[in-house]
Amino acid sequence: MPYRPASFYDADLKVWSSGKLEHYFDPHLSIGEIIFEEMRRHPQLIAQISATENTILTRAELHDNSMRVASYMRSLGLLQTDVVGIIARNTTHMSAVAYACFFNGIAFHSLNISYERSTIEKLFNITRPRLIFCDGDEFEQVRAATAHLDVKIVTMRNHLSDSIRIDEVLATPIEENFLPAKLEQGNDQTLAILCSSGTTGVPKAVTVTNSRQILNSSNSLTTNDVQYTHSTLDWITGLLTTVTSGVFSTKRIIADNVFDPAFFMRLVEEHQITWIIQAPTHMAMMANCPAFGTSDLSSLKYYLFGGSRASVETQHRIRSRLSRDCLHFAYGFTELGSMASINLHYDEKPNSVGRLVAGIRLKVICEKGESLGPDEVGELCLCNDQHWAGYYGNPEETHKMRDAQMWFHSGDLGYVDDDGFVYVVERKKDMLKYQNIMYYPNDIEKVISAMPDVAEVCVFGVWNQMVGDEAAAAVVKKQGSGLKAQDIVDYVATHIDAKYKHLHGGAIIMEDLVRSPNGKTNRLATKAYFLEVKNST
Template sequence: MLNKGFGNWIHRRRVKSAQHPALIHAGVTLSYAELAERIDKLSDALRERGISRGSRVAFLGTNHAAFLETMFAVTQLGALFVPLNVRLAPRELNFALRDSGSELLIYLTSFASEAQLAVPDSPVTETLEVAAVPGADSSYERALLGGGGQHEDVPVALEDPAIILYTSGTTGTPKGAVLTHENMTWNSYNVIVDYDVTSKSVALLIAPLFHVAAMGMGALPILLKGGTLVLQERFEPAAVLEAVERYQITQLSGVPTTFQLLAEHENWNGTDLSSLQMLTCGGSAVPLRVLEAYESRGLGFSGGYGLTETAPGTTLLQASHSRTKMGSAGLPHFFTDVRIADAQGQQLPPGEVGEILISGPNVIHEYWQRPEATQGAFHEGTWFRSGDIGYVDDEGFLYISDRLKDMIISGGENIYPAEVEQAIMGLAEIESVAVIGVPDDKWGEVPRAVVVLKSGRELGEHDIVEHLNGRLARYKIPRTTVFLAELPRTASGKIRKAELRKKYS
C-alpha cells in the first residue's frame, strides 16, 4: 500500500477483524468492516467536495462516531484533521478556522449555533451537520451515503502532517501543534508496549476526543490493536458505572476528580468492576483517599505525564509503583527519552531540578505557521522544551515540580505550587485549589491559596495551615487563603493562574 499513515489503519484492520466491534456509541455498534465502509464513503464524499492532500477539515463536537469517521476519512486522503474544543467561544473557534485554513467544517447538531457564529470571515466554504444519534438523517449522513465507498490508496508518508491541535493559549493566541502520522503512530506503539493493550481490550472513553489524551492514549492504540471503543459524550458517574458493567470495560481513563466522583456515587458498591484491568489517571497525582477507595476494590492506578506536543505520552507510572513512587510521573515511555536540563540546556544529574526536555518520534516538529515559536520550542533542534520543571531520582523516575512560569521564589527558596496544591488536596473538604505567588516586602514573594470547597462543606484558613504544618516546610505554607465558588479555567480545563495572579495578588 502507498498509504503508510494512521488514516489507513481501519482499512487494514477490516481484513483481520471484520466482524469484531470497533465502536459502540448511543446504543449503535459498528464492526471494523462497517466502520471501514463508512470511512471510505465519507472519504469519497470529501474528495468530491475538493478535499485532497494538504487540505484542512475541522470537526466541532463531543465524543461521537462521526469524530473518528471524519478523522480517518480526512487523514486517509492525506489531508489534515483539525479537532475543535467545544468549550471555546465562537470568536476562538473562528480564530482556529482562520489560522488553520480549514475549508470544511463538520459539527454536531448540538453545536449548530456555535458553528454558525464561527464560520463567517473564515475559509470554510461548506459545512456538514451530524445528528446526535449515529446514522440518523443529517447533511453529514446524506453526504456519506452518497459517497461511492471505493477505497483509494493515496500516497501518505509517516512524516506527513495529519492533525493540527490548538494549545489552550493561556498567554497570547493559541498555537497549532502539527502532529504527523509518525507522531501518532509511535505514540500508539508506546501505549501498546507499556499498557499491554490487546485485541480484547474494551476502552470506555469519557474524556473528550478533541483533546490529545483521549485520542492518542485511548482511541488510536485500541483501534490499532483491534479492540473496542465505547464512547460517551459527557462524564456522568451513573452512566459510567453502568457502562463498565454492561460492556465489561477493561480500560478507563480520567482525572482525579473523575475517579473521586465515581467512588462517591451511590452505585459504587453495587457495581461489578471485575472486568477492569487498567485505570489511568492523568492531570495530577491521585489523592491518597481516592487511591485507597480503589485499592479496597482490588484496583490500582497507572499515571503519567504528557503534552499535546508529544502526542501526548511522555512518561508512565505503572500501578505497581503507585505507592512506592507516589507523586512520580513515572519512567519515559519505551520509545521516548526525557532529561532534566539547566537554563543552557545542559543535562542535570538526578535530584537536581530543571526544565524537562523530551525527544522521540512522538514529538512534534513544528507549530502551524509559527516558525519563531517552533525554533524557541527546541534545544539543539531535537529536544522539546516542555516549560515544566522537575527532577529524576536515581532510578530515572520523573517528578514534576511545576510549570516554569508558575514557580514562586520566596526569600531565595523555590516553591513549586503543584507540591503545595497536592498537600492541600489531602483535605476532604477541598474540591480544587490553586497556589499563586503574591508580593511580600520581606521575602519578595509568598504563597497564597485560592480554594474551592465542596458543596455544603466548611473550612477556614486556619484549618488549611494546621493541615500543612509538619507536612510542608514553613516557607511553603500559604500565608493567606482566598475562597471562591469556582476557579477560572481555559477551554481545556486548565486553571488560569495568570488571571488568578492578576485578581488576587
C-alpha cells in the same frame, strides 16, 4: 501484562533512554492504512457503542461509513495539503470522520466545543479548513467565525435546516476500488492538529505526526479489550483512543454528555470496560461521588491518568476499588504526540510519573542549558527522534518548544532518580517567591489534599509588593462537608513549618475550580475568580 518500560542512563551525556520503538506493523504504512486493513480483518466485531445515542456499529459498518465520508471529501476535491476542521462531541459518526481523514491523508484540526467565537475564528484562520464537522449546537457560532473562509459545514447532531447533515454525507457512494491514500510526505506527514492547553492566551495549533510513537504504550491491547475515554478529539488522549481502537480492533464505548461520575461507573460495569484514560479531575469527581463506594470497577485492567496530578488520597481511594494493580500515572504532552513515561510501580514510587516508554530520550537541564545528573532538579527535555511540523503557522513558538537538536522543552521542572524514575515537580512558570524564597504551589497543594474533607485544590500566588507572592488556595470540598476557608488556612499553618508557604493570601471554598477547555485546572483563571471574590467582600 502491560508494557513495562525500563530506563538506561548515559553518565557521559547525562541522558536517559528507553528501548527502541518496536514496529508491530510495517513501518512504512500510515496510521490510516493500518486502520483500513485492520477493520477489514475483523468485520463482525463490535467497533463502537454509543451509550448516549444508543447506537452500535460493527467494524464493517464503521469501515463502510469511514469510506463514505472519505469519498465525500474526495468528491469536494480535498487534497492532502488541505485541513478538515472538527469542533464536536463524541457522537456516533465522529470516529468515521477521523478515520476518513486518516484514509485520505488529510489532517484534521480539532477544537474544543467550549471555545468562544473569537478563539474559533483565530484558530481556524491559522489552518483555514475547507470542510468543518461540528454539532448543531455550535453551528451558528462556527459559521459566524468562519464567514470569511470558503468552507462547508457538516453537523453531527441537532441539525439546523441550513446545515449539511452527516446523514447526507454518509449517503455518498463509496469510490470504486477504494483504497487509503499513500502519504505524499510519508509518515512525516501531519496526522492531526490539536490545541495546546490554552491556560494563557489563545491556544496554539499543535501538529501531531503519523509517527508510530502514538502506539508506544498500547501494544498490549487486543480484540478482547473495551476502551473508554471521555476526551474528545481535541485532546491527545481522545486522538490516542481513536487511533488505538482502530489499530488494535478493540471495542470502544463513547458518550457525548458532560462527564457524570455515576454514569461513567455504570458504563464500566455494564460494558465491562477494560481500558480507560482519564483526567485527574474526573478521578476526583468519582472519588467524591456517593455511588463510588458500591461501584464495580473490577473489569478494569488498564487505568491510565495524566495531564495533571491526582492527589495521593484520590489515588488511594481509586485503587481501593480496583481488583488489580492497574492505576498508572502517564506523563506526556500534546507536542510530543504520545506518552513519554508511565508509572507501573506505584507502591515503590508513588509520586513518580514512571520510567520512559520505548523510543523516548530525556535529559534535565539547568537555567544555563547544561545537563544535570540524577536527583538534580531542572527542566525536563524529551526527544523522540520523530519529525514534528511544529505549531501550525507559528515558527517562532515552534523554535521555543523544540530546539535544533530535536529536544522538546517541556516547561516542566523535575528530576530522575537513580532507578530511572521520572518526577515532575512543577511547571516552570508556576514558581513563586515570598520574601525572595522560592516555592511551588504543588508543595502546598499536596498538604491541603491530605485534608479528609478536601476533594480538589488549586494554590497560586497573590502579589504583595512588600513580600512578593503570598500563597492562596481555592478548594472544592467533599459532598456533605462543613469545611470552612479558615479551616484550610489553619491546617496549612499547623502542617507546614516553613512560614513562607503558609496561606498568607487566604482561601476560599468553590463549587468547582475554573478549568481550561481540555479539563485541566486553569490556575490563572481560578486565581482571577479568587481575587474577584476577595475584592467584593
